[in-house]
Amino acid sequence: MNGGFSRRRLLGWAGAGAALAGTAAACSAPAPPVASGVVPFRGERQAGIVTPAQDRLHFVALDLTTGDREQVRRLLQEWTVAAERMTAGAETAPGGAVGGNPYAPPADTGEALGLPAASLTLTFGVGPGFFDKLGLDPALRPAGLAELPHFTGDQLDPGLSGGDLCIQACADDPQVAVHAVRNLVRIGFGTTSVRWSQLGFGRTSSTSTTQATPRNLFGFKDGTRNLKAEDGAELDRHVWVPPGDGPAWLAGGSYLVARRIRMHIEIWDRTSLDEQETIIGRTKGEGAPLGATGEFDPADFAAIGPDGEPRIPETAHIRLASAESLGGVRILRRGYNFVDGSDGQGHLEAGLFFVAFVRDPHAQFVPMQRALANEDVLMEYIEHTGSAVFACPPGLAQGEYWAHSLLAP
């Protein structure tokens, strides 16, 4: 972990752009597109998946309140216009915040006035209910949106789960992410209503080799072996839905799996360093696999320790979640830490808002989560309180709107 990263955490976000640029300059990997603080909204893929993970999140799941397909299409067009403007650092509409009729409520809510684009990305997906509610041809509904199975230990709150559509807003500045969600929600009133939303601070994954590996609230580096933007062929294999994998509209898109994972951090904090490292399978300081010295050293799952037991225990988190244990399964993680105040019993309502992008939730996320839920000792310290799956369409060409490939007449 480099010093620039922790200083950013301490000082807030004024220097985020500079710090990111510094990180990029120090590495020899391709320069990320965030140098100017603007991530392109249009392109072959939606932004916010393999683009470098920003440090702030506001994720919202919405329900449709209408079955009128044309009305929903109009909303998606309006959303796209506003989203593209906001990702460029502009108001939802020209003169939206203060330039309009003084007797009318402003079109833009204004709290992002004067703030830069802050690398805002807005990523859109549709959930299982989208298809039934709009009476779409059942053949258009991707098989990957089938309900996830119940996993051992799930304590899912319906109020924090599901949704007919989702918008993931990520930015360097939390105010920019919240502004984006707030304005899109407002534009959606009458067509959509918020089902649940989640704020996240501090990414828990890197999605580019130019980024340092961050830490989760258990204090461990998280996502060292994550899929990254530079893993071209691996992304095609594990993240992007190829043509022929499902309905044509989803080709080039991906599935988003969201899990709100409550961490009982107070209990964890009473656990010895040795046990913490044994549970995770990595050292806490460097993040090296047990038995190795560097963070990016390969994990030797066959190694036997002096006690005759596997050096990385059979139930270690990194073993259970590894491609080696799961028949080659990998996922792209893009999660965030959260602390939603406290729980009324003197404990922080803290955890990890897990977000993963995968080619097939049932072939990738499900076996991984099943293995973790049944065997991972970490499960004693966490519980899954929310769950949702969305299908994210491919990127937008000029003139297209969110879900264009699904709803265009």
Next chain:
Amino acid sequence: MSRTSRAVVLAAAAAALAACTSTAPVTGDAAGGGGPIAVTAGDDSCAVAGAEAPAGTITFSVRNTGSKVTEFYLYGTGDRIMGEVENIGPGLTRDLIVEVPDGGAYTTACKPGMVGDGIRAPFTVTGEATRSVDEDTRLAEATAGYHRWVASQIEALLPKTQEFVDAVQAGDIETAKALFPVSRTYWERIEPVAESFGDIDPKIDGREDDERDPGVEFTGYHRLEKDLWVDGLQPDSAAVGDRLMADLRDLQARVATVELTPVQLANGAKELLDEVATGKITGEEDRYSHTDLWDFKANVEGSQGAVAALRPVIDAKDPALGPVLDERFAAVEALLEEYRVGDGYRLYTELTEDDIRRMAASVDALGEPVSKVAGVVTS
């Protein structure tokens, strides 16, 4: 009531909009011709002796032959209330005199029991009354029409609240409890107008924990609500009832001379929905009786009344907005109907979290287009 007085805001808006309302007179042609149209309103029927009249002043003579108190309405597009008579007791006859300057399709409705959409029939107005239809005229007609509607609400508010106070003073707790939400209906429809007189609203509709000026007691509807549902009648309950009536008469006198502006109408429509969102959906308003859905319904009707008065202006300036407003008002009404029990509604305490979420979503959906009305009428 809202936590903050809007009097200052309204006054500022009034000053700014004075230019738009300078041409006050409504030039409806008095020549309606043909004399009053008889309406026979029964418990299940509404016989209108004519389905057509020329533009101008139209008079309906409404006779209640049923056993329930009834109302009679003439609606324009979007249920814009062209005119109405309320609180017509069994056996009584009352006239509705209404200015209808534009020809077109209208709707008559009797509302036996004063609930629901009423028994409706189409009504055609032919020709055009002589007048100029510039923007100022339309705005002046809107404020004049809304003013008439507010006055008619207060005309019903006084006797209905008197019945409620009479029951309190007679110690008839059951009757008083039944009349409490009914009498408040008329109040809740016009609350923004009452709030524009900053000192009246706290007396009539203040809550126990509101901060009051020294020497000002907790009076009004909610004080009697607390007596009826929580504390039992107190030695001064009867006096509080008299005081409520006196404050309502004060309101009536002030409303008679108040000058309203189109922006006030538009903002009033929005504020009524704000009231629903912050006071009714949360169960705060009627915290002892839990009759919040009656107030919810009345607030929405009040909002609709103000928007409907402005409808010709809205249609002239943003033709796309009116149909959206119609659809969203209808959706809220349809949702509330699901919670109807007899002539009233389910209590707030009987609602589930899911019920409340649906209501909040429908009010959000309505609140956005209603918030655009002020901008449209001033554009």
